Amino acid sequence: MGKVVIKSFDELEKLVGHDLGISEWHQFTQEQINLFADATIDHQWIHVDAEKAKTESPFGNTIAHGYLTLSILPHLWDQIVDVQNLKMQVNYGIEKLKFNQPVLVNSRVRLCAKVISAVNLRGVTKATIGVKLEIEGNKKSAYDAEVIFLYHFNS
Template identity: 65%
Template sequence: MSPQQINSFAEFQQFEGSELGASEYHTITQDQINQFAAATLDYQWIHLDQERAKTESPFGSTIAHGYLTVSLLPYLWAQIVEIGNLKMQVNYGIEELRFNQAVTVNSQVRLRAKLISLKNLRGIAKAQLEVIMEIKDQPKPAFTGIITFLYHFNS
């Protein structure tokens, strides 16, 4: 699956109100969880202690940090849409973020995105996206929310 190519505000605007697609699935490994814990200094046992999580956790295994799943947004978004002709992209905001279900270790997740709105702010494209992180073979998503990116196109 190739990402949708977008090279200008006008090209982006044609997708307003439309679902842009879904990323490939990404497996959340224990190593990734451990590295995220080290990077964020969040060492809760529910994320790291596999033996304790098997017996004491309601999930039966370790789980990914909620913010680890959110941090995958840029990586997974780039599999859906490739923005070209770009000076830079800036993360602008997250609204209405809801963690709906824990992501257990070795789960596969993917991102589904819909362009809610696109505004031209004096040459900067402000894109609001409805995002859903799906968990393979699970009825409830890991999270839902609205993210906003600012795109500075070259022309």
């Protein structure tokens, strides 16, 4: 299935209540987790010490940072939707975020997205998107949230 193309507020508004699609799978490697730990100065052993995690972690392995799983959302979102005719896009907020379960190293995840609402704020489109990060082989998602984007469409 191809990307959903959105070129205006009116096109987005017509999608309210509809599932937009699912991204490709993304695998979290230990290297990516370590690089995120370096970038965020969060070197907690449950993320970066594989040997200790195998013996002392309740998960039996290292896990991706919750915020790492969240930070790939724009990348996965771009696999689902192609928003065109834009002057600018702004990440505006995240509501109702709940981390449901950890993502073990080498797990594959994918994003599912649904349009919750679209509001025209004097020419700026405020889009609220329901997202769920699925973990391959798990019934429970890594997280559920509502992300909010501000789209400044060209007239």
